[in-house]
Amino acid sequence: MNKILNVSPSPHISTPETTRRLMYGVVIALIPALAASIYYFGMGAIIVTLTSVVSCVAVEYLVQKFILKTRPSVSDGSAVVTGLLLAFNVPSNLPIWIIIIGAIISIGVAKMTFGGLGSNPFNPALVGRVFLLISFPVQMTSWPVPSGFRTGYLDAVTGATPLGVLSEGVKAGESVASLMEKVPTHMQLFYGYMGGSMGEIAAAALIIGGIYLLWKKIISWHIPVSILVSVALFTGILWLADPTKYADPGFHLLTGGIMLGAIFMATDYVTSPMTHKGMIIYGIGIGVITVLIRTWGAYPEGVSFAILIMNAFVPLLNMYIKPKRFGKEVKHG
């Protein structure tokens, strides 16, 4: 009878959900988009993805083992997610060494220097992407044209993204209507037939992943919906005001990184607000800043900048946007 019993404060049961399961849930949700990328970009997509994932995991392991001297925690899957997202955010013909630099920046600088999982203020994959975009603008903006099961890697035919075409065209004084002739149709955009970063092109596949995340309750609807709705509204107003200068909302929603950003990048737990109210403000911020950059900024695309800018506001949102407390205050006599 003299059994040594375990004693702990309540509760004595816990949800089967773990950090690892959440992370691998995200990985599963990314599979449709990955499949689409492999379909459009072939070998390049596979090489970029593998390099990115392996180097992100390796950097995390090495930093924890040799610099921080803590027990490596790569099995939690967060480095795998970062690796996948980094790969999704770069062109599919990016040289391997640039991807490795991106992984070092993503994990080594943006994540581990702040204390690892849970402590980084900015989305690691996006920090990596923006770093690469600024450091290697040529390689980072030579977008392979989707061809379907390409077997080569660096030899792809490259072209501009639809957003790039639009941005350049408008600056050169062309009308939106004539520019729309030069870009794929909305239906093609929906299925991902356009130039762009490896994982951002196939809106349909990303939406399938998003539905999976919502179904598994890994993310809530607040962030993606508020981003997409605010982008649609903002671009819609501009489009109604002057359809010759501004593209329609459908075009904006289906091009560039907006789907990838809204569903997978902005919803990163660590760098997004904790309350639903905060999430909506954060989402609207991202949507508005994205449209501002796309329409009047120097870059044709602004989702990653918008998310990083709003990441910086997350601590403030967490501090000032509180959930509604139960019960009104009473004064004690």
Added chain:
Amino acid sequence: MFKTFPKGGIHPPENKLTADKPIVILPVPPQVTVPVSQHIGAPATPVVEKGAAVLAGQVIAEAKGFVSTNIHSPVSGKVSKIDTVVDTTGYKQTAVIIDVEGDEWVTTVDRSTALEKEITLTREEIIERCRQCGLVGMGGATFPTHIKLTVPAGKSCDMVIINGAECEPYLTSDHRLMLEKGAEVLTGATIIMKALGVERAVVGIEANKPDAISHLTELAREFRGITVQPLKVKYPQGGEKQLIKACTGREVPSGGLPIDVGVVVQNVGTAFAVYEAVQKNKPLVERVVTVTGKSVANPGNFLVRIGTPVTALIEAAGGMPDDTGKVVNGGPMMGKALAITDVPVTKGTSGILLFPAAASRRAEVLPCIRCGKCSSACAMGLEPWLISVLSEKGMWEKAEKEKITDCMECGACAYTCPAKRPLLDYIRLGKSTVIRLARERVTK
């Protein structure tokens, strides 16, 4: 039709293994240990000497002060000694240990099982009877009932809620009581209504007990002013404030009590105890305890005398399985883990839950990933991740501003945390510290 509280909540696996196990009367053990503090408030003072002969139902320790209550001998026999023992809370306290001889009861107690519906006592007499009979809240909080039945000056009460939610997984003692003693429970509710001078009572029952809902709805037709309110299954439905919100839509203010919105909540078990005390003059000396667990051979619901060793209860359920790693007094969400099983059943013991070793250890704690699931789960609209960190760092003032004292320690946050952080451990520490500091401020 099914109502619930609006904010937060979780859905842990229900595991009501003993829902269809009728209440079994456990034989009186050879020796009982009756702690003098089985309630919130001042411990009672023992009034029997070593060697004294006692009858079942006799007062062996008298209430000391207003927030306190009498303790009665649950058995007849001889006081073996008055000693310090470890009780279910894990601390040592004074207890009267009685060697059982026969089963003689005090003659004033009516031990018949016939239903007595006619209420002859007046309001004051009912409250006095509850005080005399040592009644406390049977849901686990063990707050003396006579105080709850006394409406404080300046407040008014217009309805009673009988808490039959039993939202804790595994536990079924209230469920069985409603099924087997439904008429008594409703009579008890009527007595409580009379004591408070109200015309309306609602019995809140979660939807996972459809038999109890239909049974009591049927019975309630014969009781004036009592209705049964089915509730959605969601933890912590049985929390007083959540139950009131679900049943009436009223919101108890922060730092307030149910009486601030004109409601008094009593547990089903308490209603039954009130019935027995008022109609049968029977003090609180026995209660229904669920003994359960996935590897327990014969889990069941047992009617036991207070002071019976928990080991005897476990034996009655088929003995402690070899793989037992944790024994919990109460439910898995709010129950208290026992360090040793050689402790007595008290008025607040609603269940004994045995966890296999594999399910008894906490998982490794990982860093917070700021997923916000704890905030979504909190029924009080708090931010558990924040107040837990604040109290871990000793920032008591900030924790107080974040309403740490509103926490009812339901454990939904810690349950839902994917990183398995001990959120509630630290929140509880912070809450007790903040309350202590606030008290010191007042006395200064």
Added chain:
Amino acid sequence: MSSTVLLTIAMLSVLGLLAAVILYFVAQKFKVVEDPRIDLVNEALPGANCGGCGYAGCRAFAEALVKSTSFEGLNCPVGGADTMGKVALILDRQPVAVEPEVAVVRCNGTPDNAARTSYYDGAMSCRIAHSLYGGTTGCHYGCLGCGDCVSACKFDAMYMNPVTELPVILDDQCVACGACVKACPRSIIELRKRNKKDRKIYVSCVNKDKGGPARKACKVACIGCGKCVKVCPYDAITMENNLAFIDSYKCKLCRKCVPECPTLAILEIGFPVKEQKPAEAAEATTD
């Protein structure tokens, strides 16, 4: 071209001037007049902000020192006589001699001495374990072993010994700030007079239970037999609630009480090894 340069210079000068004026007025408005000696005293203090003096930090203590009229009850245990001498010089007062102290852990409930009856699986905090239940042994007074004292120590003077599951105090590092004393929910740690060569004799137990239960819970518990009280020639030992206590300021380190203790609850540390010294006591006292 030159007009642009001139305009730029002019604009910047005006802006700079404007900023300077605003800064000046803001600084005037929010100026706090402070006794300059506070700064001086603050500099003389060690700056560890340990709270050993009873104030929130060194700055708060400096303010209290400057405001006070005498050093009564004010002492920096970290800096000791040196620091207080410097402070006395700044404030132009007579320094008061204060005995140096050292923290002592009064529990010897190793797994060998006090059998574990349960395993604590909650958050690693003594205060949480203490508020949950009596503890992992039958002794409801002894060390819980979660190391709240160690995390409270700002001077790296403590660590948890994984074998004994008890905290160990490094006498050389300990400055007697008292942070561990406050951190311990069971009041096991005590500040005692620091003797020569860090010798100490103390009752390594805080169990207030009667002899029987105390002994049952832990082999080296004080059972309150009172033998040590009788043998002490200096009245340094008192017995209260079944627990002996040796007053470190009255104790003359004669060691007469040590062999008297039937449970070896009195420890002597730092003395040359005597032949008849019980083996267990020696084992228990080494780090």
